[in-house]
Amino acid sequence: MSRMTESVRKVLSTMKFDISSPEETAALGQVFGAASVPGTCLVLCGDLGAGKTNFAKGVAAGLGVTEAVVSPTFNIVQEYRSGRLPFYHFDLYRLNFEDELEQIDYYAIIEDEGVSLIEWGDKFPALLPVDYLLVTIIITGSAARTFEIEAHGERSLHLLMECAAALGGQSSGVDA
Amino acid sequence: MIILALDTSTEQLALALARVHDDGGYELLATHDEPAPRRANTQLVPNIDTLMASCGLTASALDRVACGRGPGSFTGVRIGIATAKGIATGLHVPLHGISTLDAIAWRVHASGYRGDFGVVDDAMRGEVYPVRYSSAEKGPVRQTVDSVAKPDVISRMWAEDATGPMLVCGDGLKKYGAVFAAAFEACGKADLLTLAEDDLNHVSGEGLVAAFCDASKKNMLDSGDAGALLPLYTRLSDAEENERKRSASESVPKSGVADERAIGGLILRPLSRRDVPSVAAVERAAFIDGASGDAWSEGMLEDELGREDRIWWVASEGGEIVACCGGWVVDGTVHILDVAVVPERRNEGIAERLVRRVAHDALDLGATRITLEVRVDNKAAQALYSKLGLEEEGIRPHYYPGGIDACIMSGDLPLARSTGARRAGAAGGTRAAVAGMEVRDSVVHVDTSSEVHPLILAIETSCDETAAALIDGAGNLHSDVLASQIDFHARFGGVVPEIASRKHTEAIVGVVEEALLVAGRDLGNPQLDFRDLDAIAVTTRPGLVGALVVGLAFAKGLAWVCDLLLIEVDHLEGHIYASRLITPDIEPPMIALLVSGGHTMLVHAKAWGEYEILGETLDDAVGEAFDKVAKALGLGYPGGPILSKLAKDGNPRAIDFPRAMLHSGDLKFSLSGLKTAVITYIRAEEEAGRALDLRDLAASFQQAVIDVQVAKALTAVKQTGASEFCLGGGVAANPALRDALRLKMEKQGVRVTLPSLSACTDNAGMIAAVGLARYDAGRFSSFDCDALAHGSIDVAY
Structure with a gap:
């Protein structure tokens, strides 16, 4: 984070959302998908089975994507064009070398006018764009999850605030 | 002279057509600059076509091609360079590389700016490509060589150095403009800095032409050999960089091939810390005759490891190091520090191979020149360096111990190619000889x-x-x-x-x-x-x-x-058509089993060009499984030939590995479980201190693979009633798989077509066969077609 300027650092903030079922995970994703703007980037981290793909499906639904959302593990990126914005679903789990991303046009895509969702993006912090939402999913019970969502950059902060407002009382607190 | 200039190394598509005069002046005929992120491959040739047509010119009017070689997006710059190579090769005209940053600098100059400035292009991954210039009336003068750097480091350096007004431009400003502003402010020089307006931040067609003419006037153009032109990368691939880092630390063993187990002859690889004692021994042996002062000691070698500007390669055979070569990249020149070959392995061309590797890495790191010292009495070495294109530049008296003079030799990168037959009629230079x-x-x-x-x-x-x-x-x-x-x-x-x-x-x-x-x-x-x-x-x-x-x-x-x-071809359809080159009268309906490092697939060819995928692997491909098992055993790459050779003398029933999906009732495959089972078995045996019987292990693993492949292929043939079966892909070279398929299929009365061993590897012959069929069917593509990672053979294209 050393590259961030003071002004950006000041506005960093985190929100937490407690979830008790997979359906709620998808619903949470849907709120973020509906609020996404061109260039929105969501970085997902969490253990296997935490619900990353489920959240991604929610985001796609919120964008109005009608195609079936499948895990992009073997393709690294899966692209959906049927929503109101292009939706790019990345899974960096099988990535060996960072420059493989260059070959799939990753850098151009995440700066494109679409919405990007990156699973296992935390494995390669240097690859993240300047402005993104870091979504950490913590397993708190068999179906219970805590979503910790941290805004990096002004655009993402704005999006986070908007989603929190849309979710009303569901947020368990803001620690700025 | 009419030149076409193009650049796709950034998100900007830059094109120009110009008439260049003998005095180096130019007249622009047409330009086209537009942002085209992710569209270079589809937009470049259509835009060139439109540009030429707008001037009433056809392609044959071109006398030269100039192409931006970055630094920029690796894929982007390769699209531009490969297209330019195609154009120059077809026309037999020279192709010249132009620095993309120089082209931007000329655009800045054309805007009327005079004074110091810097260009920073976005290198992605939190880095930029920075170059500093000063602009006089005659044009911009480059102050630094191409490199890649962190924006906070380079902005601080430029701010500290600034003594007068400084303009900073380039597409890196979009992300890092604020970083530069902050750095100049921190030095109390905020008033010196100007961040360029948007249109000065991108490469333009005219900038490319101006940079070309300038280089031409100064006699600084490259050779014009289309085969030799390469992108300016400024860094090694990540795989190589990671390997460097690993090699520099002792604790982590290197991945890939263990020299001792590797099958085959001489291996070239970067120096690692573990090699230091043996390399020092090579040094002592190589420089024994009165030149012992030249030998690198262990301490000196260790000090070289992990330095980003040093490149060291060793040649090893049977676990023993026989030669080494080192270089140091300084300001765009690689200085060869050392070339040592043990006396009994001289005159085998090992030194040349090593110097070429070092020079190649240096090129990737941004070097454009190579220089070295060689003893005046070492005529053999001088002959080698001459062959690589180096020329004598002078004598350094008493450079070596004993008062021996050194001859300084220097040359351009890339090095001169090995001599190959010369194709008559092609544009200047020798035809590129290609490794391998x-x-x-x-x-x-x-x-x-x-x-x-x-x-x-x-x-x-x-x-x-x-x-x-x-x-x-x-x-x-x-x-x-x-x-x-x-x-x-x-x-x-x-x-x-x-x-x-x-x-x-x-x-x-x-x-x-x-x-x-x-x-x-x-x-x-x-x-x-x-x-x-x-x-x-x-x-x-x-x-x-x-x-x-x-x-x-x-x-x-x-x-x-x-x-x-232009005809597009699906690679997998190529493997199916390869069968027709073996069995000319083969006719669908037929079943094809495609097995390679990337695919494992049963295809029902209902007619030529009409396919149905009956089943694919859910995870790893067969070839991938062979590679991963071989890698786990340190046997080298590719794993298929190595394991099948070992398996020949092994007992296929020695170890009972799982036959995944054998009874799944469908035609899908899964190899990942088998691979894991084998690797788990290897670990368990090693932990128990038992020696592995590689032959039994290889045979048992191979049998587990084959059992499933053959069973599913048979089911596919029965289900579809096909009377022809063909095999394709790299794994089709596996003798045991070939034998098993032939035996079982022929028992069913199915004719089997197996590719010749040499046709199993990817080749263009099979692509040509599909190309001919598509030609006859009139399936042509326009110049805006794109490459696809995951085409599906069952969809007509």
Whole structure:
């Protein structure tokens, strides 16, 4: 984070959302998908089975994507064009070398006018764009999850605030 | 002289057509600059075509091509360079590389700015490509060499150095403008800094032309050899960089091939910390005769490791190091520090191979020159360096112990190629000889009448083989040329996509020209030219996208300039058509089992061009499983041939590995569980201190694979009632799989077509066969077609 300027650092903030079922995970994703703007980037981290793909499906639904959302593990990126914005679903789990991303046009895509969702993006912090939402999913019970969502950059902060407002009382607190 | 200038190394598509006068002045005929993020491959050739047409010119009017070589996006710059190579190769005109940053600098100059400025282009991954210039009336003068740097570091350096007004421009400002502003403010020099307005931040067609003319006037253009032009990367591939870091630390063992177990001869690889004692011994042995002062000690060698500007390679055979070579990149020049070969391995060309590797890495790191000192009495070494294109520059008196003088030799990078046959009529320079290139003897004559149109050139770059072939309308294959990159991937235990793309860019011109030359001879027409052809067929799917676009961009450039039709080919359809080159009367319906490092698939060919995928692997491909098991055993790469050789003498029933999905009731495959079972078994045996019987292990693993493949293939044949079966892909070379399939299929009355062993590897002959069929069916593509990572063979294209 050393590259961030003071002004950006000041506005960093985190929100937490407690979830008790997979359906709620998808619903949470849907709120973020509906609020996404061109260039929105969501970085997902969490253990296997935490619900990353489920959240991604929610985001796609919120964008109005009608195609079936499948895990992009073997393709690294899966692209959906049927929503109101292009939706790019990345899974960096099988990535060996960072420059493989260059070959799939990753850098151009995440700066494109679409919405990007990156699973296992935390494995390669240097690859993240300047402005993104870091979504950490913590397993708190068999179906219970805590979503910790941290805004990096002004655009993402704005999006986070908007989603929190849309979710009303569901947020368990803001620690700025 | 009319020149076409193009650049796709950033998100900007920059084009210009200009008339360059003898005095170095130029007149712009037309330019076209537009942002085209992710669209370079689809937009470049259509835009060139429009640009030329707008001036009422055809491609043949071009006298030269100038191409931006970055630094920029690796894939982007390769698309521009490969297209430019296609154009220059087709026209036999020189192709020159221009620094993209210089082109921006000329744009700044043209805007009227005079004084100091810096260009920073976005290098992604939190880095930029910075170059500093000063601008006088005559034009911008470059102050620094190409490099890659962190924005906070470079901005601080520029701020500290600034003594007067400074303009900063480039597309890196979009992300890092604030970083530069903050750095100048921190130095109390905020008033000196100007951040450029948007249009000065991008490369333009006119800037390219101006930079070309400037280099031409100063006699600083490169040789113009289209085969030799390479992108400016400024860094090694990540695989190589990680390897460097690993090699510098003692604790972590290197991955990939263990020298001791590797099958085959001499291995070249970067120096690692564990090698230091043996390399020091090589040094002592190499410099024994009165030159012991030249020998590098252990301490000196250790100090070299992990330094970013040092490049050290060793040659090893049977676990023993026999030679080493080191270089130091300073300000765009690589200084060869040391070349040492043990006395008993001299005159085998080992030194040349090592120097070439060091020079190649240096090129990737941004070096443009090579220099070294050699003892005046060492004539053999001087002869080698002359062959590489180095020239004597002077004498350094009493440089060596004993008062021996040193001869200083220097030259340009890339090094001169090894001598290859010269193709008459091609533009200046020798025809590029390509590492690992072979002209395959798989030339097939099904019809002896000579030269039947259409003549179709096929190009294949979907994975790690650069290949080209030429077929005629009767299906005669007149040439089949292939450059394998296997040497460059082997030590990583698999194909490294970035390395594959780099090697295709290096090899494409040499391979395609060779295919034309060989075909011309075979046709009794040594003057055969690209213009005499009718179409170019090129693999566009599936495969590594970064690799595919190199072949595709080249094919587009060549097809456009020679007015040839363009045909897209699915690589997997190529493997199916390969069967027709073996069994000319083979006819669908047939079942094809496609097994390689990237695919494991049963296809029902209902008719030529009409396919249904019956089942695929859910995870790893068969070849991938072989590679991973071989890698776990430290046996080298590719794993298939090594394991099948071991398996020949092993007991296939020694270890009971799982047959995944054998009874799944469908035609899907899963290899990942088997691979895990084998690796778990290896670990358990090693932990228990038991010696592995590699032959039994290999045989048992191979049998587990084959049982499932054969069973599913049989089911596919029964389900569809097909009477023909063919096998394709790299794993089709596995003798046990071939035998098992032949036995079981023939028992069912099914005719089996197995590719010849040499046709199992990816090749362009099979792409040519599909190309001919698609030509006959009139399936042509326009120049805006794109490469696809995951085409689906069952969808018509």
